[in-house]
Amino acid sequence: xxxxxxxxxxxxxxxxxxxxxxxxxxxxxxxxxxxxxxxxxxxxxxxxxxxxxxxxxxxxxxxxxxxxxxxxxxxxxxxxxxxxxxxxxxxxxxxxxxxxxxxxxxxxxxxxxxxxxxxxxxxxxxxxxxxxxxxxxxxxxxxxxxxxxxxxxxxxxxxxxxxxxxxxxxxxxxxxxxxxxxxxxxxxxxxxxxxxxxxxxxxxxxx
Numbered sequence: 001x002x003x004x005x006x007x008x009x010x011x012x013x014x015x016x017x018x019x020x021x022x023x024x025x026x027x028x029x030x031x032x033x034x035x036x037x038x039x040x041x042x043x044x045x046x047x048x049x050x051x052x053x054x055x056x057x058x059x060x061x062x063x064x065x066x067x068x069x070x071x072x073x074x075x076x077x078x079x080x081x082x083x084x085x086x087x088x089x090x091x092x093x094x095x096x097x098x099x100x101x102x103x104x105x106x107x108x109x110x111x112x113x114x115x116x117x118x119x120x121x122x123x124x125x126x127x128x129x130x131x132x133x134x135x136x137x138x139x140x141x142x143x144x145x146x147x148x149x150x151x152x153x154x155x156x157x158x159x160x161x162x163x164x165x166x167x168x169x170x171x172x173x174x175x176x177x178x179x180x181x182x183x184x185x186x187x188x189x190x191x192x193x194x195x196x197x198x199x200x201x202x203x204x205x206x207x
Contacts, residue, residue: 009048009146009171009202011055016142018060018117018163019045020149020156022097025064025083025090027150032090033083035151037178039094044176045148046098058102058140060133062117062149062159065091065106072113084108105133116158118166134166144169147199148176153190161197174203 011017022045025031027038052059064084072078084091086109093099105117112120112129119130137145145163147170149156156177163170172194179187191201 008051009173011052011057011146013056013058014141015052015055015144015146016058016060016102016137016140017048017052018062018145018147018149018159019049019097020062020117020147020159021064021084021151022061022094022149023063023084023090024092024094027094031083032081033180035178035180038150041149041176041178042094042096044173046096048146048148048173048176049098049100052146053100057146058137058142059100060103060105060117060137061093062105062107062155063091063093064108064155066108067110070108070113072108078113103133103136105131107131114158115155116162117155118159118162137168142168144171146171146173148173150178152177152179153182153186154180157190157194160194160199164194164198169200170198171200171202174201 022041025033026035049059065086066084068085069076073080073082107120114120118133119128121128145168147160160170160172181187195201
């Protein structure tokens with residue numbers, strides 16, 4: 001049975017909170033790839049960051065960190081508008097987001113493609129490469145993941161599913177995610193895919 005919306009997740013030194021891509025281009029209405037309601041994720045993330053710190057848990061921040069040209073962008077043959085170009089305002093974490101000591105994982109820096117914080121693909125060869133996150137989590141004794149952020153139907157989904165595949169007991173906080181919804185229903189389908197992969201969904205927030 002999934003937890004009720006008001007039933008908090010417990011944090012301890014074997015639990016990591018993964019804050020996925022809460023960056024200006026996604027979480028700010030002025031961002032180039034704004035996710036509707038993305039700014040609403042920030043207070044949820046701040047609440048969970050404080051709870052994780054109080055419980056001795058690890059906080060992991062992920063960031064898209066693209067070069068100016070990458071096959072990920074529509075102008076270079078990909079899917080998405082230019083976003084989260086490294087060193088720009090759009091790539092910065094949302095200014096209201098609390099910072100905590102922990103880990104930062106930046107993806108897409110070497111023109112890699114994909115949506116998971118655990119790995120990405122070479123856009124030319126298709127070869128998969130690890131970001132090292134799973135290794136770093138295990139080195140710190142982490143066994144459980146709590147995931148929130150942007151966006152439900154892309155980076156949250158793939159990060160949570162990969163976390164479960166890596167053997168971590170993984171929970172997604174439904175009130176702390178929002179979806180792109182390029183096709184209506186993508187958020188709900190993403191939650192269903194996560195459940196099917198063994199991810200626990202806590203709460204009944206917006207997708």
